Amino acid sequence: MVKEYLEDKKLMKSIIAKYACDLGRIWEKSHMEDFKLTIINKNNSRSIDFKKLRNDLKSAYDIQRAHQLKGIYMLFKDGDLFIVGNSRENIFKQLKTDFRKDEGFAQLLESNDVRLTVIRMHDMDSIHNARLEAVITDIYTKLFKAKLAEQYELKI
Structure with a gap:
């Protein structure tokens, strides 16, 4: 059954378009700020x-x-992404716990x-929140790989 749906290009195109619209609406309602710790x-x-x-x-x-405060957070060390996190409950508490208990x-x-x-994130839909976290992680991963490739003159 799933295979048939995946092979239906019109259906997949409409699912992807709806996904992009949903993420766009969530992004429009979000509020991003940067802080030096x-x-x-x-x-x-x-x-x-x-x-x-x-x-x-x-x-x-x-x-x-x-x-x-709930949503997605990113920690940077010396300008490089260290971690992307997603908190549906309390970003502040999550950060305090991570810094106290996680040796990394x-x-x-x-x-x-x-x-x-x-x-x-104002509309805390865990599925879309996780998807947005994945998109952000993917973007930064590609940027990091490109930066490394340029630094070491590699072809990717």
Whole structure:
């Protein structure tokens, strides 16, 4: 059954067109902001200044509580994409948890240039949210590969 649908080019074209329209509508309603994360020394180790980040998020998105912020976030280290994440609940809490529990995030704290881009999603449809996250990841992956290819004179 699925094979027949996939082979039906008209049907697939209409599904792809609807998908693009849905993502376009979601993108139109989104709100993107960039933040430079402040790294502080706390208890003889480096950490993100989460108090400042909370205030920055509340101010940029005109919200009363940081937990009202949901959507997609991207972390950059020295200008290069480190991770793309998707939070349907609370981006601020997700970041705090990741920085405290995920050892991979410690790499970010080695840099003095850590940036965060947040795309606030107003229509939180988890399927479209995940698709938009995949599109963003795909775009940055292609940009990163192109940058590497240029740097090392490779053909991709």
